[in-house]
Amino acid sequence: MRSWARFWDALAERRAGARSPWPAEPAAPIGILLPEEEQLRRRLAALGLGGIVAVRVTDNRAVMVSLSKERVLRIHRGYARASDRVLRAVVRFLSRSTPPTLRRAARHEILSFGAEAPAGGPAPRRRASDRPRPGDLVHTERLAALFREANAAHFGGALPELPIRLSGRMKSRLGQLCLEPRTGVPFEITVSRRHVERHAWGEVADTLLHEMVHLWQHVHGHPVDHGRAFRAKARELGVTPAARRAVRRDASRRGTAPRD
Numbered sequence: 239m240r241s242w243a244r245f246w247d248a249l250a251e252r253r254a255g256a257r258s259p260w261p262a263e264p265a266a267p268i269g270i271l272l273p274e275e276e277q278l279r280r281r282l283a284a285l286g287l288g289g290i291v292a293v294r295v296t297d298n299r300a301v302m303v304s305l306s307k308e309r310v311l312r313i314h315r316g317y318a319r320a321s322d323r324v325l326r327a328v329v330r331f332l333s334r335s336t337p338p339t340l341r342r343a344a345r346h347e348i349l350s351f352g353a354e355a356p357a358g359g360p361a362p363r364r365r366a367s368d369r370p371r372p373g374d375l376v377h378t379e380r381l382a383a384l385f386r387e388a389n390a391a392h393f394g395g396a397l398p399e400l401p402i403r404l405s406g407r408m409k410s411r412l413g414q415l416c417l418e419p420r421t422g423v424p425f426e427i428t429v430s431r432r433h434v435e436r437h438a439w440g441e442v443a444d445t446l447l448h449e450m451v452h453l454w455q456h457v458h459g460h461p462v463d464h465g466r467a468f469r470a471k472a473r474e475l476g477v478t479p480a481a482r483r484a485v486r487r488d489a490s491r492r493g494t495a496p497r498d
């Protein structure tokens with residue numbers, strides 16, 4: 239009985255906070271309450287951004303990132319939620335030593351984050367039929383590895399690394415470079431899941447390279463089309479410029495699938 243009484247006394251004391259042996263709990267979890275400006279300042283500094291006087295967040299979507307003469311960085315609030323990869327692009331974009339091509343690629347990466355994750359808005363929803371499947375990962379990782387290799391070998395590493403996704407809805411197309419409708423900024427490469435599952439890897443690789451040539455067009459300010467610049471670059475990479483293939487093995491249905 240005595241020990242119980244002591245126990246309840248101790249508990250009451252702890253509840254009251256008096257002489258508690260435990261440190262007082264903070265009023266709110268540390269970190270969550272850090273203002274976005276401070277989060278961004280710390281993260282960008284950790285990623286190598288130097289020489290900035292202050293960071294100011296903005297809600298103006300027309301100016302995602304800008305640096306004033308006084309070295310005050312203005313950056314959209316939404317970037318507090320961006321991945322390190324996107325913030326590294328911010329650092330590259332702001333660095334004076336970044337060559338113009340890499341700077342354009344960095345700008346692209348910065349803007350495509352804005353397109354993917356509008357500040358305060360809900361994430362874009364995909365229809366149920368087009369959700370990723372567990373088996374996709376092995377293919378998308380292989381495609382991402384090919385993207386990095388080809389980027390280094392043929393594009394001087396200037397292409398921004400876009401997410402690559404398989405689509406179950408692409409029945410008439412093999413691949414597509416997806417552009418944000420409002421800005422025309424590419425944000426994703428989609429490849430037909432049927433194409434990946436049914437056709438030889440060499441053909442799938444050609445599809446990815448085809449879309450990479452389109453991305454190269456965008457990065458260099460060319461129109462994204464199948465014109466002269468596209469054909470020349472595709473030939474240089476050994477990709478058939480006018481790539482179409484029969485999607486159906488059934489000879490009676492002569493459907494062909496373009497690479498968009």
Ligand SMILES: [Zn+2]
Pocket residue numbers: 448452463464497498
């Ligand atoms: Zn195309």
